[in-house]
Amino acid sequence: MKYHIITHGCQMNEHDSERIAFLLEEMGYEPTAQRDDADFILMNTCLVRENAELKVYGQLGALKPWHDEREGRILAVSGCMMQTGPAQETIQKKYPQVDLVFGTQNIQKLPELIARHRATGERVFDTTPVEEDLAAQYRKADHQFAYVNIMTGCNNFCTYCIVPFARGRESSRRAIDVVREVERLAADGTKEIMLLGQNVNSYRDEDVDFPALLARVAEVPGVERVRFMSSHPKDLSDALIQVMASHPNVERHFHLPLQSGSNAVLKAMNRKYTREQYLDRVRALRAAMPEIALSTDIIVGFPGETEEDHRETLELCREVEFDAAFTFIYSPRPGTVAAKRVDQFVDAQTTARRFQELLDVLYPIFARKNHEAIGQEVRVLVEGISKNDPHRVSGRDAQNRLVHFPGDERLIGQMAPVKITEAGSFALVGEPLFETSTLSAKR
Numbered sequence: 001m002k003y004h005i006i007t008h009g010c011q012m013n014e015h016d017s018e019r020i021a022f023l024l025e026e027m028g029y030e031p032t033a034q035r036d037d038a039d040f041i042l043m044n045t046c047l048v049r050e051n052a053e054l055k056v057y058g059q060l061g062a063l064k065p066w067h068d069e070r071e072g073r074i075l076a077v078s079g080c081m082m083q084t085g086p087a088q089e090t091i092q093k094k095y096p097q098v099d100l101v102f103g104t105q106n107i108q109k110l111p112e113l114i115a116r117h118r119a120t121g122e123r124v125f126d127t128t129p130v131e132e133d134l135a136a137q138y139r140k141a142d143h144q145f146a147y148v149n150i151m152t153g154c155n156n157f158c159t160y161c162i163v164p165f166a167r168g169r170e171s172s173r174r175a176i177d178v179v180r181e182v183e184r185l186a187a188d189g190t191k192e193i194m195l196l197g198q199n200v201n202s203y204r205d206e207d208v209d210f211p212a213l214l215a216r217v218a219e220v221p222g223v224e225r226v227r228f229m230s231s232h233p234k235d236l237s238d239a240l241i242q243v244m245a246s247h248p249n250v251e252r253h254f255h256l257p258l259q260s261g262s263n264a265v266l267k268a269m270n271r272k273y274t275r276e277q278y279l280d281r282v283r284a285l286r287a288a289m290p291e292i293a294l295s296t297d298i299i300v301g302f303p304g305e306t307e308e309d310h311r312e313t314l315e316l317c318r319e320v321e322f323d324a325a326f327t328f329i330y331s332p333r334p335g336t337v338a339a340k341r342v343d344q345f346v347d348a349q350t351t352a353r354r355f356q357e358l359l360d361v362l363y364p365i366f367a368r369k370n371h372e373a374i375g376q377e378v379r380v381l382v383e384g385i386s387k388n389d390p391h392r393v394s395g396r397d398a399q400n401r402l403v404h405f406p407g408d409e410r411l412i413g414q415m416a417p418v419k420i421t422e423a424g425s426f427a428l429v430g431e432p433l434f435e436t437s438t439l440s441a442k443r
C-alpha cells in the first residue's frame with residue numbers, strides 16, 4: 001500500500017503533512033512520488049488566499065480518474081480549508097471522489113477514520129477537534145532538518161486573515177516537551193531545527209517565554225542551527241534580540257511581516273504597530289546583529305489603501321532594504337472584517353500597478369544585497385541536488401539565502417563551508433571550501 005501527499009500552504013501545513021505521513025507509515029503505508037502508484041492520496045489544503053482554494057478544487061477534479069480507476073483507492077482532504085463549513089459542503093456535493101475529510105485539530109484520529117471508511121465504504125467527514133496530545137513525538141530520523149511545533153493557533157485577528165478561523169486560538173506546547181523533542185532529534189542527527197507557530201513571539205509556558213525557550217533549544221548539544229517562524233512585530237522583544245545575538249547558532253535571519261508601510265492601513269488591518277515602531281525593531285535587530293538578513297510579507301490593495309498609503313509602503317521598503325519578501329495581492333476572505341468593506345475595495349488595475357511598483361522597488365535591492373555577498377564565506381546546510389543542474393547541490397546559509405554550489409548527493413544533510421562567487425536576485429552561487437574526499441557518507 002502506497003501513499004502520496006500533496007501539501008499547500010505554509011510550514012504549519014508541511015509539518016502536519018509530515019505527521020500524517022508518520023501515522024500512515026505506522027499503518028504500513030509506504031511513500032510514493034508517483035500519484036498513479038498511490039493507493040491513498042491526501043491533499044492538505046490552505047485557504048489563506050482565494051487562489052489557494054481554487055487550486056485545491058482544480059486538483060481534486062483532476063484526481064477523479066485516478067480515484068475511480070481502481071476499487072479501494074482513498075482520496076482524503078485535510079488542512080485549513082476543511083475547517084470551514086462552506087468548503088466541506090462543496091466537497092460533499094460536488095466532489096464525490098473524496099472519501100475522507102478531516103481537519104487540522106484531529107490529525108491523530110486519522111487511522112480510526114480510515115478504518116471507519118474501510119469498514120463501511122461510506123464517506124467519512126470528521127473535523128471535530130480532539131484533545132491533541134501536545135507531548136506526542138513522532139520519529140523522523142532520516143532528515144537533517146526538522147520542524148518542531150511550539151504553539152498552534154492565532155489570537156491576533158488581523159482583519160484580512162482567515163488563519164485564526166481555521167487554526168483556532170493560541171495554545172503553547174509545554175517547554176519541556178519541546179526541549180525533549182529537540183534533544184531526541186539532535187541525538188538522531190538532526191542539525192537544523194525550525195520552531196513553528198503562527199506567532200512564536202507570544203509563546204508562553206508558565207515562566208518560559210519565547211526568548212527563554214529559544215535559548216534552551218539553541219543550547220541542546222548537536223543543534224547546529226535554529227530557525228523560527230513566524231513573528232509578529234508587536235511582540236518582538238529586546239530579550240529575544242539578546243538571546244539571538246548571544247547564540248551564534250540561531251539563524252542570522254528574521255522574518256518580520258510588515259504588511260503595509262502606512263499607519264492608516266496598519267490600523268485598519270489591526271496590526272497593533274506603527275511604521276515607526278516597525279522601524280525601531282529593525283534598528284534594534286541590526287544594532288545587535290549587523291549581519292542579520294530581514295525578510296517580510298507585504299499585502300498590496302488592502303481595502304481603502306490610497307495612493308499615499310501605497311507610497312508609504314514603497315518608502316518604507318526603500319528605507320529598510322529587505323533581503324527578501326513575499327508579496328501578495330489582497331484577497332477578500334469570507335467572514336473576515338476587511339472582506340466586508342466592499343465599497344472600499346481597490347480595483348484590479350490599480351492593484352496590479354501598485355504590485356508591480358512594489359516589485360520594482362524590492363527586486364533591485366535583493367539583487368544588490370546578493371551581489372554584496374560575493375566573496376563571503378558561509379555555511380550551507382545542503383538540502384538536495386539543484387533543480388536546474390545535476391552537478392550542483394543547494395541549501396540555505398545562516399541568513400536563509402539559497403546557495404548553489406558544485407557537489408553530489410553525498411553532501412545532502414551536511415553543513416558545508418562555501419565561498420560565494422556569483423549572485424542573482426534570488427540565489428547565490430559558490431564554491432566548496434573543503435575537499436570532497438573528506439566527506440562522510442550520507443546517514
Ligand code: SAH
Nearest residue numbers: 160161198230257297298299328329330331
Ligand atoms: N501567521 C503568519 C502567517 C500568516 S499567512 C504571520 O502572521 O506572519 C502569511 C501571509 O499571507 C501574511 O503575512 C499576509 O501577508 C498574507 N495574507 C494573509 N491573508 C491574506 C489575504 N487575505 N490576502 C492577501 N494576503 C494575505
Ligand code: SF4
Nearest residue numbers: 154156157158161163
Ligand atoms: Fe493571520 Fe495576523 Fe494571525 Fe498572522 S498574526 S496568522 S496574519 S491573524
Ligand code: F3S
Nearest residue numbers: 009010046047048080
Ligand atoms: Fe494556509 Fe493554513 Fe498556513 S490557511 S497559510 S496553511 S495556517
